[in-house]
Amino acid sequence: MNRFFLPSFRQKQDIVRSVVLGLLIIFPLIGDDYLIAQLTQYLVYGIFAIGLSLVWGYGGVLCFGHAVFFGLGAYIMALTTKNMIPGIAGLMTASVMAISLSVVVVTLFAVVLGYFLFYGRLSGPYLGIVTLAIAVIAERIAVKWYYIGGYNGLVNVPPLSIAGWEIISINTLFYVILAIGLGVYLVCDRIVRSPFGTILAAVRDNEVRAEFFGYNIARYKIIIFAIGAAVAGLAGALNAVVTEFVSPTMLVFGLSTEVLIWVALGGKEVLLASFLGALLVRMLEAFLSDLLTYYWILILGLFFVICVMFFPKGVFGNLLTTRPVSYTHLRAHET
Numbered sequence: 286m287n288r289f290f291l292p293s294f295r296q297k298q299d300i301v302r303s304v305v306l307g308l309l310i311i312f313p314l315i316g317d318d319y320l321i322a323q324l325t326q327y328l329v330y331g332i333f334a335i336g337l338s339l340v341w342g343y344g345g346v347l348c349f350g351h352a353v354f355f356g357l358g359a360y361i362m363a364l365t366t367k368n369m370i371p372g373i374a375g376l377m378t379a380s381v382m383a384i385s386l387s388v389v390v391v392t393l394f395a396v397v398l399g400y401f402l403f404y405g406r407l408s409g410p411y412l413g414i415v416t417l418a419i420a421v422i423a424e425r426i427a428v429k430w431y432y433i434g435g436y437n438g439l440v441n442v443p444p445l446s447i448a449g450w451e452i453i454s455i456n457t458l459f460y461v462i463l464a465i466g467l468g469v470y471l472v473c474d475r476i477v478r479s480p481f482g483t484i485l486a487a488v489r490d491n492e493v494r495a496e497f498f499g500y501n502i503a504r505y506k507i508i509i510f511a512i513g514a515a516v517a518g519l520a521g522a523l524n525a526v527v528t529e530f531v532s533p534t535m536l537v538f539g540l541s542t543e544v545l546i547w548v549a550l551g552g553k554e555v556l557l558a559s560f561l562g563a564l565l566v567r568m569l570e571a572f573l574s575d576l577l578t579y580y581w582i583l584i585l586g587l588f589f590v591i592c593v594m595f596f597p598k599g600v601f602g603n604l605l606t607t608r609p610v611s612y613t614h615l616r617a618h619e620t
Contacts, residue, residue: 297605298557302470305561309463313456325459327567329524332466334547334563335473335556336516341545342553343477344509345489349413349541350420354391354514356536357423358521360433361387363531366443369433380446384522391518392511399507420538427533438532445526462523466560469516473556476512485509550592552602561601 309328313321337351364370365383398419407415428436445452445461452458476482488495488505496502525531534540544563551562569588573581596603 298555301561301601301605302557305557306467310460313459318455321455321459323571325455325462326524326527327564328459328462328466329520329527330544330547330567331560331563332469332523333517333520333544334551334559335469336513336520337544337548338513338553338556338559339473339477339509339516340513341548342555342559343482343485343489344506344513346506346510347413348416348510349538349545350416350418350423351513351517351544352538352540353416353420353423353536354395354517355521355524355540355544356427356531356533357394358387358391358518359525359531359535360427360439360521361390361518362522362525363439363442364433366526367439367441380443380526384519387522388515388518391521392515395511395514396507399510400503403503403506403510417538417541420536420541424533424536424538427536434532436533438530438534440530442525442529442531444529445523458527462527465519465523469519470556470560473512473516477556481505481508546589548599550589550596550600552599552605554598555602555605558599558601558605562599565600 309324312324316324333355336354337348340346340348340351361370362383365386366380402412402415427433427438433439443451445458447461452461477485484495484500485505487498488500488502492502521535524535543566547563547566548559549562550566551560552558566585569585570581573585577584592600598606
């Protein structure tokens, strides 16, 4: 008997990805500069969310200090392009070089931090407390370090430039950030679909069993932790050139909490869902704050509670991870 199935997990992702990409491509053609600028920053936050999705959703590591990587990438980008790093001043002012330096430094920092965290067998609430403490320490250092702007941060970060061409047009900047975001998503999607991603899922679901089969749990966690941090550092560097500003608020626990909410509401175990979760929450915040001046955060909080209660896998995660069901099964269920 022929059985007809609803779209599979991969087909659903392909359909949703194509629709979202199409909408984003045409948006600058119909939106004004203010809305395009807002959406450009939301795309950066979406990239940031993909980084946490790798660490939390695929690596099973709940990190309360993920904003540290975002802020570190932003500061390195700003300091490099403003010629404020001794020894390399004037050598790496190009945005591509500065972004590369940001990603490399953040990755190395994550590898060192991950080594102590995971070979130290920290997990659960203890891991969360340590990452939270690191976020607090990083924020206090940034506030007290006046060379990097202290509490006020750094302003007038040079705009993004490629091969000596400064990108001033907001439409062009939007498409560049969109292209980078798409590239990040495709690379990360390839990683989680690879044999490495399969082993990582096994480690996330049952560490004891994975270790029994001979896998080095700490090594796999360090690798995905570093990759997620690199993505966050890239997002931070892009945010620095989009806003032309960096400050200690990019390192604080508050931003780490925000990205946790974006990923949880979107769907932490699906990269595309995490990306869409960031866009959804940021758009809701902007819309509700304009519509309900004083009570918008109450309405947004109520929305969060409803989503957690009825969509445990996330709003988009539920949509994209539902198992295929045959029409025969559906008809039997209806009967």
